[in-house]
Structures are given as structure tokens and as C-alpha cells.
Amino acid sequence: MEALAKEPFAFNPFDEETRRDPYPLFARARREHPVFRHEGLPVSSVFLHADCQAILRDPRTWSSMFPTPPGFTPEDVPRSMLVTDPPEHARLRGLVSQAFTPKRVRELAPRIEAIAHELLDQAIARREVDLVEALTYPLPVIVIAEMIGVPAADRGRFKAWSDALVAPLGSVFFSEPSPEMIAEQRRIRAELEEYFVRLVEDRRRSPKDDLLTGLVQAELEGSRLAFDELLAMLILLLVAGNETTTNLIGNAALELLAHPDALADVRADPSLTGAAIEEVLRFSSPVQMDPRLAARDVTVQGVTIPAGEFVLCWLGSANRDETVFERADSFDIRREKQNHLAFGFGPHYCLGASLATLEAEIAVRVLVQRTRSFSRVDAEPLPLHPSIVFRGVTSLPMRLEQA
Numbered sequence: 079m080e081a082l083a084k085e086p087f088a089f090n091p092f093d094e095e096t097r098r099d100p101y102p103l104f105a106r107a108r109r110e111h112p113v114f115r116h117e118g119l120p121v122s123s124v125f126l127h128a129d130c131q132a133i134l135r136d137p138r139t140w141s142s143m144f145p146t147p148p149g150f151t152p153e154d155v156p157r158s159m160l161v162t163d164p165p166e167h168a169r170l171r172g173l174v175s176q177a178f179t180p181k182r183v184r185e186l187a188p189r190i191e192a193i194a195h196e197l198l199d200q201a202i203a204r205r206e207v208d209l210v211e212a213l214t215y216p217l218p219v220i221v222i223a224e225m226i227g228v229p230a231a232d233r234g235r236f237k238a239w240s241d242a243l244v245a246p247l248g249s250v251f252f253s254e255p256s257p258e259m260i261a262e263q264r265r266i267r268a269e270l271e272e273y274f275v276r277l278v279e280d281r282r283r284s285p286k287d288d289l290l291t292g293l294v295q296a297e298l299e300g301s302r303l304a305f306d307e308l309l310a311m312l313i314l315l316l317v318a319g320n321e322t323t324t325n326l327i328g329n330a331a332l333e334l335l336a337h338p339d340a341l342a343d344v345r346a347d348p349s350l351t352g353a354a355i356e357e358v359l360r361f362s363s364p365v366q367m368d369p370r371l372a373a374r375d376v377t378v379q380g381v382t383i384p385a386g387e388f389v390l391c392w393l394g395s396a397n398r399d400e401t402v403f404e405r406a407d408s409f410d411i412r413r414e415k416q417n418h419l420a421f422g423f424g425p426h427y428c429l430g431a432s433l434a435t436l437e438a439e440i441a442v443r444v445l446v447q448r449t450r451s452f453s454r455v456d457a458e459p460l461p462l463h464p465s466i467v468f469r470g471v472t473s474l475p476m477r478l479e480q481a
């Protein structure tokens with residue numbers, strides 16, 4: 079232990095071992111380097127709950143308007159609400175926020191439940207499945223596709239696009255994008271644009287009762303939504319919610335397997351599933367890191383971050399902060415206080431939080447109800463999501479025993 083304590087502190091978020099279990103290093107960072115400057119880079123990592131929360135709630139000091147990464151042009155990076163500051167941010171978010179209120183989301187529960195059963199019918203019939211392919215990916219993508227009004231049958235294409243768009247997320251803070259990466263990102267955006275232009279034209283001619291029609295109407299009014307903003311919104315909605323919710327459902331299945339008492343509790347009392355999902359959000363946060371740009375020189379924990387530099391708020395660490403959560407490293411589905419930062423905090427607080435939680439709750443409840451047991455097919459290490467922003471696996475072979 080002592081030898082370990084004397085080792086100089088280093089934090090490389092790309093290191094495979096660190097990514098599999100970042101929590102011991104996060105704990106040490108909170109004690110010894112609550113703000114860690116990445117040497118030679120204009121980037122610092124922030125590990126405490128209080129600091130992450132204070133940064134995320136203050137968009138004047140900590141901006142989301144990141145400069146265009148080297149090699150890209152502003153046209154390559156459409157401005158969605160995620161990367162705007164107030165007041166533009168409120169205008170963009172206001173255009174879709176009605177569709178994501180807890181009440182509107184609750185109305186989707188029967189449809190989400192029906193999709194979960196359909197997917198599990200097929201999965202259980204096969205007995206051995208990749209749970210990502212069979213459940214955790216298709217469920218959120220079908221739901222959001224139906225909400226937006228894009229054909230859910232195209233979901234194979236959405237997956238290819240969103241995998242390609244999010245894979246490099248986070249890496250731009252540490253290295254310049256390669257020409258191949260830039261070309262790939264441009265190709266994906268061009269394909270997405272072509273795909274959506276056709277759908278937008280369709281809704282201009284024949285409006286329907288979906289989010290796309292609402293956005294097209296805002297775009298037609300001109301002043302409310304420019305075409306590139308409309309496109310950025312569609313891409314954000316189609317991508318933001320999928321990778322993350324897929325990871326949440328997968329992480330939930332893994333944590334329940336790792337904590338058989340919690341699984342037994344959920345089996346005995348399915349009404350605990352919602353609380354179990356909240357604990358998975360805290361304990362195995364699908365979004366591990368949320369970046370901001372310093373708008374002025376700011377000092378955090380004695381470390382000065384000059385204007386124009388980045389801070390990376392490690393939500394995964396904040397959610398294990400022992401000054402906020404008792405027994406922070408225990409997975410406890412009966413926790414009362416749940417002020418985790420898994421969905422961010424402040425003006426950019428996840429728009430899809432209610433939807434994601436409901437989807438995960440239904441997916442896990444139906445998985446538990448429909449199976450006598452579910453288990454890993456082997457003990458091989460699972461392939462990790464390629465981006466350092468996310469915690470999750472891209473494949474989860476499982477054996478399902480029908481209930």
C-alpha cells in the first residue's frame with residue numbers, strides 16, 4: 079500500500095486497465111489531485127462531485143461552445159444545443175423539450191413495454207444471444223426513431239452512423255484528429271444530411287404527428303430554426319440517446335449479475351427496478367466525462383485553469399465521491415439520497431433523462447420477469463465502448479433461461 083502511495087500520480091483515460099476499473103484511480107485522484115493538469119495539454123481533469131457540479135451549473139464561466147477541432151471546418155461540426163451556451167441554448171432546447179417532459183414520457187410506457195417483450199420473445203427463443211444486439215441497442219433506437227418519425231427499420235444504418243460519430247469523442251482533447259478521422263466524420267455527416275434532407279422534404283409536403291414535423295414547422299418559420307440547426311438537432315437526438323441508454327441497460331445487466339443479492343431483491347419485488355437503475359447510473363455511469371471550456375481564468379482547488387483551456391468533469395468519479403455518498407463503492411439499490419451527476423447538471427442536464435430511465439427500467443424489469451436466469455456465456459473480458467466518454471460494452475453474449 080505504502081509503495082503505491084509513493085508512486086507519482088498519473089491518469090491516462092485511454093489505458094485499457096484504467097477504463098475497465100477506473101474507480102481506484104478516481105479515489106486516489108479525489109484525495110491527492112482533485113484537479114489534475116494533463117501535462118503539455120490545455121486540459122485538466124476534475125474529480126470531485128462539488129467541483130463537477132459547480133462547473134456544470136455555471137455556463138458563463140464554463141462554456142459548452144468548443145472551438146472547431148484542428149483540421150475541421152465549422153460546417154463539419156453543426157451546432158446542436160449540446161454545444162451552445164445560453165441564450166441560444168434555451169431557444170434550441172425549447173423547441174423539443176415538450177416532447178421529453180416526465181408526463182409525455184410516461185405516456186410512452188406501454189409502447190416501450192411492448193417493444194421490450196417483442197425483443198425478448200426473439201431473444202429467449204434463441205437462448206444464447208448478444209444482449210446488445212438483441213435488446214440494449216434496438217430498444218432505445220426504436221423508441222427514439224418512432225418519436226422523431228424516422229423509420230425504425232433503418233436502425234442498422236443509424237447504428238453504423240452513431241458508432242462512427244461517437245467513437246472518437248473525447249480523444250480530441252488529447253490529440254489532433256488524424257486526416258482519416260476527419261474524412262470519416264465528413265463522410266458520415268454527408269450521409270446523414272442526405273438521409274434527413276429527404277425526410278424533411280417529405281414532412282414539408284405532408285406533415286405528420288411527430289417530432290420531425292414540429293421541427294420542420296419551426297424551420298419553415300425561419301427565425302426559429304435554421305436548416306443546419308435542424309440537422310444538428312436530429313443527429314443529436316438520434317445519437318445522444320442511443321449509445322448512452324444501450325450502455326445503461328447493459329451496465330444494469332452486468333451489475334445485477336455481479337450483485338446477486340440485488341438481483342434477487344429485484345426478482346422478488348419488481349417495483350425496486352427503478353431504484354436499481356438509479357444506482358446503476360451512479361455506480362457504473364454510462365457517461366463518464368463531461369467537458370467544458372474556461373471562458374476566463376478560474377482557480378479550482380488551487381489550480382488555475384487559464385481562459386481557453388478545457389476541464390473534463392469525471393462524472394464517474396463524482397458519483398463515487400465518499401463525501402456525498404455513504405459507502406460510495408457499494409452497489410446498494412436501497413440508497414435514499416441519489417444526487418448523482420450521471421445525467422449532468424445545470425442547463426445542459428440530459429433532456430432525455432426521464433426517457434432513458436424509463437426505457438432502462440422497463441428493459442430490465444421485462445428481462446428479469448421473462449427469464450428464470452440470465453448469465454454470461456463465458457468469462458472473457460467484454461469489448462469496451464471505444465470512446466473514453468462512455469462506460470459500457472459493445473457486445474454482451476448471454477444465456478437466457480425462459481421463466
Ligand code: HEM
Pocket residue numbers: 134142159160161171218222314315318319320322323326363364365368419420421422423425426427428429430431433434435
Ligand atoms: C442513460 C442514458 C443517458 C445518459 C447517461 C445521458 C447523459 C447525458 C449527459 C451527461 C448530458 C449532459 C451533457 C452536457 O452537460 O454537456 C446529456 C445531455 C443530453 N442528452 Fe442525454 N443521456 C442519456 C440518454 C438520453 C436520451 C434517451 C436522450 C434523447 C432521446 C438524450 C438526449 C440528450 C440531449 C438532447 C442532451 C443535450 C441537452 C442540452 O444540451 O441541453 N439523452 N445527456
